[in-house]
Amino acid sequence: MRVGYGRSPDPMAAVRQAVAALGSAADSPQLLMAFSGGKLDPFAVRAALGEVLGPVPVVGGSAAGAISRGGYGYSGFELGLVAFDDPTTAPQLLVSRGLEVDERKAGADIGAQVRSVVKQDQVVLLLFDSVASTQPPKLHYASSIVAGFNEAVGNAPVNLLGGGLLTDMNMSGAWVFDGDGVSKHATVALVFPPAVSAETVILHGCRPVSAFMEITRIDGATVYELDGEPALKVIERMLGLPIGGGRGQELSLVATLGQKQGDPYAPYDEKSYVNRLILSADAAKGSITLFEPDFEEGALVQIMSRDNGLMLDSVRRGVEEMNRTVRDGDNLLGLYIDCAGRASARSGSSIEEAELVVRGLDANVPLLGFYSGVEVAPFDGEHSRPLDWTGVLTVLRRRR
Incomplete structure (x- = not known):
């Protein structure tokens, strides 16, 4: 799994920077995950990715900003990419639409699709449109989506992670890359093969x-x-x-x-x-x-x-815990789903907590993060649930 990062007001320039940062590969990736700042035109970004990389499925969507070792920020012009090259670790893409009709049913639909393909303990990354409308302001409630998902999945062995997509910290909009194009009111799930496991820490404050x-x-x-x-x-x-x-x-x-x-x-x-x-x-x-x-x-x-000192301490402790956990093993990708409200511009913190993750996480772990509207993670040993004002740090690993 390769990570790329770019930033430019010009979608093609941002794409070329991010793709160059991915490095070379013998073949096109099996799947590309992309998180694009809300000031970049999504259709232009999607077209540029197709022009540069060819007919590769692209999944992900809008983000208030992106986080990587090559840079991070929330100007709205960031673009973060993950290329999944190895078919033994690349995820399967599932798509559900209809959030504007019934969020719980849309969650149940994607959950039923996941249940039909899960064979054993598997990691699932759920990404969804967080903004139902701006006039009047209305969210797509993550709790309804996840409740429907959990009901449909039942007792299937699923390790669910995820985040709500949005264009900026003011929740001005959201959209989803659904594999083929750009969608509104959509949910996508990436189901990783049984060969992939996940270690997760939730950072509070x-x-x-x-x-x-x-x-x-x-x-x-x-x-x-x-x-x-x-x-x-x-x-x-x-x-x-x-x-x-x-x-x-x-x-x-x-x-x-x-x-x-x-x-x-x-x-x-x-x-x-x-x-x-x-x-x-x-x-x-x-x-x-x-x-x-x-x-x-x-x-x-x-x-x-909301205590910035506690937030930073929680990040430091969580990253140290993660480093101890993943010290030995085949680490594939670090994914940081970070509530946009934790960014300095919103929280008032004198230190960017995302920088502590970038600097603190084992340098051998490829890292990509995005600023989210809501975070989803396993909680208290039960089904996963949506969380607010958290950072969810996950490392995907090749299962032993």
Whole structure:
């Protein structure tokens, strides 16, 4: 597996840079994975890839930015490539459309396709359009897609990883490379052969700043009440934010709503939390809208502060853990699915946490990452689930 990276406002120039960085190969790759900045025209990028590499299936899509050893950034002009050359480790591509009709059914459709081809414990990379519409703003909910996927897959031995695609940090749009062209409202799955295994660490960075509170009124992703009070009022009071101003944007930058898994009274462990970013707030209704609709009435949650120091420490620990895990073995590819909100331009961190991954991960592991809208990874030994404000670092390896 070869990695290439380029950056240019000109799609053909970006493609030529990234393809040159791939290096030479005896034959065309079996499959090409591409993550293209949102300011690059997707049809021009796809056409340029075909012109330079020939009729190679291209899968992936839009990203707020790309991450590699050759460079990283989120200007919107980045292009990251992975060439899968070896047919014994190249993934099989599956495609499902119809997210705009029913996200859960679309997830179930791709899950059923995966179940039909999985023979033993296999790694699956799921990529999907995160933005349903911009007017009005609406997301394709990852929790619905993954729930449908998990139901359809059932007890099939699947190691599911993935990410939601978007064009920029403002969620202005999204699109998918589906193998043949460019699609909207689509989901793709890459099913790796049994010869490929995956090691994964989830990088966090939030800490609780409130006691447990009960969600006493919720509708989908919109939380109206916490402990019987308007949710927005409770959160702003606890965070010391003034009521008024651009409260939705302010809250999304500083806090999430977290649900602790397992024993609520166990000592703090960042890995025990599933956090949900705050998408918007409604002053008139006193409500907040989360990125996902998977919290329920009666759930105990805490306000979580997005802590840049904890985030960087989590990255350092996670990369060290990964290096120990993959020290011995045939490592094929490092993949970093990084929440766009963790970038310095969004988080305010003085250090780019992606740079810590680039510099810290074993230099012998080829690395490509992309800035995502949501991340999907195995959680707490159960089915995989979508996560917010995390970095999911995975190393694909040849199974012994």
